[in-house]
Amino acid sequence: MTTPSGPSGTPRRAPAGAAVLREDVTEAIRAAVFAELAAVGFARMSIEGIARRAGVGKTAVYRRWKSKLSLVLDLVGAVTVQGLPAPATGSLHGDVRALLEVAAHALRHPVASQVIPDLLVEAARHPEIADTLKAALLDPQQGVVAQVVRAAVERGELPEGADPDRALDLVLGPLYWRLVVVRTEPPQGYPHYLDDLARAAVAALTA
CATH class of the missing domain: 1.10.357.10 (Tetracycline Repressor, domain 2)
Known part of the structure; x- marks a missing residue:
């Protein structure tokens, strides 16, 4: 498999926007959201506070979620156990x-x-x-x-x-x-x- 080339024959670089999001950073942000929600609540929670607690820049948060609301909604859906099997004890x-x-x-x-x-x-x-x-x-x-x-x-x-x-x-x-x-x-x-x-x-x- 050959690397795509530009008009001059030099290899093309992947566009900056195509960078893979690091999973460890994503998990650090999610953990920070938990801590911020518990500490200050949804109304006072901010992207700045989340980023600071996670040890990342605000852009790392915004690359993954467009707002604190979308972040929290994604988090709730991610941590909730779906499809929990019903017990079958016989009584x-x-x-x-x-x-x-x-x-x-x-x-x-x-x-x-x-x-x-x-x-x-x-x-x-x-x-x-x-x-x-x-x-x-x-x-x-x-x-x-x-x-x-x-x-x-x-x-x-x-x-x-x-x-x-x-x-x-x-x-x-x-x-x-x-x-x-x-x-x-x-x-x-x-x-x-x-x-x-x-x-x-x-x-x-x-x-």
């Missing part, structure tokens, strides 16, 4: 308990405990944020809970027509309230607390 109680275990781990991550609440506030002013959060957070959760409900209906544990949205509220609502809104540790420790939540949610769903 409604087992599935609910498994969901709570995964959710408790996720809600204690800095993205959930520090970043997501701030973005939920901003979502009221930015439809793009609201749409991204729905696609990245709510839709996957609804899909997983719908599979759990469908399996429980097939086993005869829940009646036909059981509402997955109601199940999502009952299963994950109390956990989200404690870990993200109130931000207090369960008094009896996580395993016992999750056991209690699972029993309460199943009792409510099957009532």
Whole structure:
């Protein structure tokens, strides 16, 4: 394979704009965004602050994202686990308990405990944020809970027509309230607390 040449026969150089973006720089910027969001929130966050924290120039950020909004939206989509498989323990109680275990781990991550609440506030002013959060957070959760409900209906544990949205509220609502809104540790420790939540949610769903 020959190198493309110019009119004088000298090899052409690749245009400057064709430079490959370094992945380590991209990851450093993403890490800086997490830190900035946690430290100052979305409204006060700036490209300058992100670049300074990442140890890069502003142009390195702008080569990858056109604004802080597009950067944050990309980040939320990148760190959110998509396609999480629904638990298949063979019982409604087992599935609910498994969901709570995964959710408790996720809600204690800095993205959930520090970043997501701030973005939920901003979502009221930015439809793009609201749409991204729905696609990245709510839709996957609804899909997983719908599979759990469908399996429980097939086993005869829940009646036909059981509402997955109601199940999502009952299963994950109390956990989200404690870990993200109130931000207090369960008094009896996580395993016992999750056991209690699972029993309460199943009792409510099957009532």
